Amino acid sequence: MPSSPAAQEGSLPSVNSVVMPYEPGLASALPPEVAERWDTVDRSAHAPQIVAVPGAGEEWTGAALVTARPGTAYLKIVDAVGDVPAVMEAVAVHAREQGLVQLKWEGWTVTPEEAAAEGFAPLDPPLSQSAGANGPASGYVRWLSEDAVTTPPYCGRAVTEPPYYGREVTAPPYYGQTTHFSCGAVTALVAQVHAGALPREALDRGAELTLWRDATNFMACEPVGLGVALRRAQPSCGVTVHLDTDRPVMLDHLDPGEAEWRALLQRESRTEAGRIGVPVDPDHLPLSAVRDAIGRQDHVLLLLSLAAMQGFEVPHWVLCHGVVPGAVVIDDPWANGATGDTWVDAHLLPVPDASLDAMSRMAPGGFRGAVTLRSVRR
Missing domain, CATH: 3.90.70.10 (Cysteine proteinases)
Incomplete structure (x- = not known):
């Protein structure tokens, strides 16, 4: 895993995690397909951040790239790597501290079983995707409020x-x-x-x-x-x-x-x-x-x-x-x-x-x- 700076602002001591703005190059130690996905798109308009769980020394035991559209109430996880359960706990704490109500997870590197283990429900695959927005074949959602659940569509x-x-x-x-x-x-x-x-x-x-x-x-x-x-x-x-x-x-x-x-x-x-x-x-x-x-x-x-x-x-x-x-x-x-x-x-x-x-x-x-x-x- 990549090295973590020694004293990052935005630390979440309750889960021993670190939150920092994402900059190209931070993903260089990750699997090539993950690093390419993180770095080949300019995500700056959606405030990309790394949520990481530090390990011993300067290494991270797990990390996720999260983004969101401005003016909304969710965080989207592009990928999570390493100790995924610990990372998901850190992401959820980070989202709740911002008053957000929902997490999304793009299905590039996560299986349905792994997503379900972290409390995420599957989204039905899209019937079509808008031009130029080639997203993953699968995605997942988790509501952070106990007053919200996703149920299947009525569809008649x-x-x-x-x-x-x-x-x-x-x-x-x-x-x-x-x-x-x-x-x-x-x-x-x-x-x-x-x-x-x-x-x-x-x-x-x-x-x-x-x-x-x-x-x-x-x-x-x-x-x-x-x-x-x-x-x-x-x-x-x-x-x-x-x-x-x-x-x-x-x-x-x-x-x-x-x-x-x-x-x-x-x-x-x-x-x-x-x-x-x-x-x-x-x-x-x-x-x-x-x-x-x-x-x-x-x-x-x-x-x-x-x-x-x-x-x-x-x-x-x-x-x-x-x-x-x-x-x-x-x-x-x-x-x-x-x-x-x-x-x-x-x-x-x-x-x-x-x-x-x-x-x-x-x-x-x-x-x-x-x-x-x-x-x-x-």
Whole structure:
């Protein structure tokens, strides 16, 4: 194992561990495939750290590389080497000290049996991965709160009683968007599969592009157009659009000529919403209402900016489908492979309420856009 500096700040004496920022080269003494994975991606945007368990002298008996998207409530373990049980204990203590609620573990070098021995549950493999984000074939999750557990997806099975509010987080299938602009369509389809309104096999690229084509405002999907497309695709689907502005949205990056005809299409979408009976709620949707909707087993498609989590100001749709103490659990159909981000980060991702509230206040003016899908189980 690599040598550990004699006196590192951030020490966790309760488990005799050390936490330090990761720098390229620290993995040089590890197996070549692990060292290459740690060093060939610039993970600096996700605050990479080494959590290590010192041994005798200057050697580590075990270590893990951990990262996380900014503004979230989890840590992801890329790899753990050496004395893995001791390392996992140290990682869990480190996460709890930061008030985090979840650990993830990418399945590059860990077996299902090893993960289970450390209290991790398997994640279902992704149905697709977003372009350039080639993550592992497997991944694992462990909730640090006793008030949160992951259960298998509903996917149409009969449910006579709703899950205890804030207790069960049912995992939807993970599907990474196959284009840079179809996040709205993907979140809507995943929500319907998770709710049992569509079969799992309906979630494919044909469905993704078909729904995007009907919902798009060229190239993105704005809230009213997405709600209208959902109702047209599923006439029995209970859809409500939440948009607390009456001006066209998501057009400020365009020149006036390009923005004008897209604004016209948005006005047509509002007319169509009135014609087919899709409510457009003009009030600001608070995070408490998002939590309440999830507690009723509804799904919330939420428009947010990627500035906090990924470092660039791009509007993006995510699916809000679970709650745990202090955080809303989302599924993000896009992962940024350039930062080491994978589907393991994007799936079952807990975001603190305050962070999600800030991320989803969209410029200009701090408007919020969302689409609520009423559960077929209600």
